[in-house]
Amino acid sequence: MTLHTIEWHTIPVNRTEEREWPRMNANYKMFVGGNWVEADGGKRFDSDNPFTGRSWASIPHGTTADVDAAVAAAKSALTTGDWPAMSASQRGALLRKLGDLIVEEADRLAEIETRDNGKLLNETSLQIRYTAQFYYYYGGMADKIEGAVIPVEKPNIHNYTRLEPIGVVAVITPWNSPLLIAAGKIGAALAAGCTVVVKPSEFTSASTLALAELFERAGFPKGVLNVISGFGHEIGDYFVGHPDVGCVAFTGGTSTGQRINEVAAKTFKKTVLELGGKSPNIIFEDADLDNAILGAVSGIFAASGQSCVAGSRLLVQRSIHDQVVERLVDFAKSIKLGDPMAPDTHMGPIATRPQYERVLSYFDIARSDGAECVVGGTPLDGDGQFVQPTIYTGVKNDMRIAQEEIFGPLLSIIPFDDDDHALSIANDTLYGLASGVWTQNMQRAFRFSHALQAGQVWVNMYRAASYMTPLGGYKRSGLGSENGKDHVYDYLHKKAVWMNYGEDAPQPFVQKL
Numbered sequence: 418m419t420l421h422t423i424e425w426h427t428i429p430v431n432r433t434e435e436r437e438w439p440r441m442n443a444n445y446k447m448f449v450g451g452n453w454v455e456a457d458g459g460k461r462f463d464s465d466n467p468f469t470g471r472s473w474a475s476i477p478h479g480t481t482a483d484v485d486a487a488v489a490a491a492k493s494a495l496t497t498g499d500w501p502a503m504s505a506s507q508r509g510a511l512l513r514k515l516g517d518l519i520v521e522e523a524d525r526l527a528e529i530e531t532r533d534n535g536k537l538l539n540e541t542s543l544q545i546r547y548t549a550q551f552y553y554y555y556g557g558m559a560d561k562i563e564g565a566v567i568p569v570e571k572p573n574i575h576n577y578t579r580l581e582p583i584g585v586v587a588v589i590t591p592w593n594s595p596l597l598i599a600a601g602k603i604g605a606a607l608a609a610g611c612t613v614v615v616k617p618s619e620f621t622s623a624s625t626l627a628l629a630e631l632f633e634r635a636g637f638p639k640g641v642l643n644v645i646s647g648f649g650h651e652i653g654d655y656f657v658g659h660p661d662v663g664c665v666a667f668t669g670g671t672s673t674g675q676r677i678n679e680v681a682a683k684t685f686k687k688t689v690l691e692l693g694g695k696s697p698n699i700i701f702e703d704a705d706l707d708n709a710i711l712g713a714v715s716g717i718f719a720a721s722g723q724s725c726v727a728g729s730r731l732l733v734q735r736s737i738h739d740q741v742v743e744r745l746v747d748f749a750k751s752i753k754l755g756d757p758m759a760p761d762t763h764m765g766p767i768a769t770r771p772q773y774e775r776v777l778s779y780f781d782i783a784r785s786d787g788a789e790c791v792v793g794g795t796p797l798d799g800d801g802q803f804v805q806p807t808i809y810t811g812v813k814n815d816m817r818i819a820q821e822e823i824f825g826p827l828l829s830i831i832p833f834d835d836d837d838h839a840l841s842i843a844n845d846t847l848y849g850l851a852s853g854v855w856t857q858n859m860q861r862a863f864r865f866s867h868a869l870q871a872g873q874v875w876v877n878m879y880r881a882a883s884y885m886t887p888l889g890g891y892k893r894s895g896l897g898s899e900n901g902k903d904h905v906y907d908y909l910h911k912k913a914v915w916m917n918y919g920e921d922a923p924q925p926f927v928q929k930l
C-alpha cells in the first residue's frame with residue numbers, strides 16, 4: 418500500500434451565524450459565603466467562545482483577597498452553623514437534591530460549557546446529565562462512612578476510630594469538562610462533611626459559577642460551597658498554600674500538578690492529582706477491526722483530542738498496520754468540523770487560543786522528528802481555532818510527538834511485532850493514565866490488563882468512565898485517584914479514640930503497650 422500525504426488545507430468549516438447563538442445573561446458573579454459578589458477591586462475579564470472567536474461572558478477577576486474571603490467562609494461553615502449540625506443522611510439528601518436540579522438545568526449548563534470550551538453540545542448535554550449521578554452516588558455514601566471498633570488486646574479499653582472531615586477542600590479544575598471533572602471531587606468532599614472552594618479554569622469559569630446557583634437553590638448552608646474565578650498563575654499558589662485549606666483536589670496539566678504538589682507540601686496538605694497522559698491504544702491482528710477503528714477514532718478525535726485519556730499513541734501489529742492506517746485516514750477525511758452546537762458536527766474547535774497554538778506547534782515538531790503525515794498536519798485556512806484530524810505514521814516511540822501530551826487531534830501510529838514488543842512500547846512513557854487493548858484472545862487481554870502501567874485499561878472499548886470507578890494515574894499522570902467509594906476517604910481524617918473504663922492507675926513513666 419502506498420501512503421500519500423493528503424493535500425488538504427481547507428476543510429469546509431460549518432460556521433453558524435452568531436444570531437443563532439442566542440444571548441444569555443452572561444455577567445457572572447462569584448459565590449462566596451452564600452453571597453453573589455464581585456472580585457475585590459471590581460475587575461473582570463472576558464470569557465471567549467472558541468467557535469465564534471468573540472467574548473460571550475464577563476467573569477470576576479478574583480484576587481488573593483477573594484481567596485481569603487472564600488476560604489474563611491468555607492472554614493466558618495465547617496465548624497459553625499447548620500452544616501456540622503446536620504446528620505450525614507441530611508447531607509446526603511442535599512446532594513441528591515442538587516443532582517435533581519442539575520438534571521432540570523442540564524440543557525442550560527450544557528450550552529454554557531459549549532460556549533466556553535467549544536465541546537460538542539451533543540457531548541456536554543450528556544456529560545452534564547451524567548454529573549448528576551456523581552451527586553446521587555456520593556449523596557448515598559454520606560451516611561455510610563463508618564469508623565471501626567478495634568479489639569485492642571488491653572483490658573477495659575474501648576478503642577474506636579472516627580472519620581472526620583479533613584477541612585476546607587480546594588477544588589481546581591481545567592477547561593475540557595469543568596462540571597464533570599468537578600463533580601466527583603465536590604460530591605465526595607461534601608459527603609465527607611467538608612466544605613469546598615472551587616476555582617474553575619480562567620477559560621471556562623461560567624458553568625461552575627452557574628452551578629453555584631443550584632447549590633443555593635438546593636438549600637446548602639451558606640459557605641459550604643464557594644466558587645471563585647481567576648487566573649491560576651495569579652492566585653493558584655496562594656490558594657493552594659492557604660493555611661486554612663486542608664486538601665487540594667486538582668485535574669489539569671502535569672507541570673501545574675507538580676507545582677501544586679510542591680506548594681501543598683510546605684503546609685503538609687493532602688493532594689489528589691489527575692494529570693496528563695500519553696496513552697497507548699493497542700490493536701492486535703486478531704482484533705475485531707471495525708470496532709478497533711471506532712475505538713481508535715474515539716480515542717484521539719473525540720473532543721478534538723482534548724481529553725486526558727486520549728489514546729494518542731496507536732500501537733498496531735505490523736501485519737495489519739497498512740490496513741489500519743488506510744481505514745483511519747478514510748475515517749479522518751469524513752470527520753466534519755464545525756459548529757459545536759450543530760447535531761451533525763463531529764469535532765468542534767480547540768478550546769483555548771494558547772492550546773490551539775500549542776497543538777499547531779506539533780506539526781513542525783513532527784516534521785523535524787521525521788514522522789510521516791498521512792492526513793492533516795497543516796493549519797486550516799480561516800480564523801477559527803480548528804485543527805484537522807491528523808495522523809502520523811513511521812513514528813518511533815522516542816519522538817517528541819510520541820512522548821509529550823499534545824492534547825489535540827494528532828495521532829501517532831507505531832507498529833509492533835509481538836506482545837512483548839507492544840508492551841515495552843506501551844509502558845515506555847513518563848505517563849500512565851489510560852490504555853486500550855483490542856484483541857479477541859482472552860489470555861492476552863488479561864495479561865495486558867495486568868502488565869500495562871496505567872490507571873485505566875479498556876479492553877475492546879475506549880474512553881469510558883463512571884462515577885463508581887476510580888480514575889487515577891501511574892507515574893506522572895497523577896497522585897491518588899478520584900471517583901468510586903474510596904475517594905470519600907481522601908477527604909477524611911482518621912482519628913483513634915481510647916477510652917478506659919477500668920480502675921487501674923496509669924503508669925506515669927512507661928507507655929501502655
Ligand code: TXE
Pocket residue numbers: 589590591592593616617618619647648649650652653654657668669670671673674676677691692693724725772775822823824
Ligand atoms: O492547564 P493547567 P492549561 C494539559 C494539556 C494542556 C496543558 C496545559 O496537556 O496542554 O495541560 O493546559 C489552574 N496553582 N491538560 O494550562 O495550567 C488553572 O487556573 C493552582 C490536561 O489550561 O493545568 C486551571 O484552573 N492552580 C488536563 C487549572 O489549574 C493553578 C486538562 C488547570 O490549568 C496554577 C487540561 C497554580 N500554580 C489541560 N496554575 C486533564 N488532565 O484533563 C494554573 N492553575
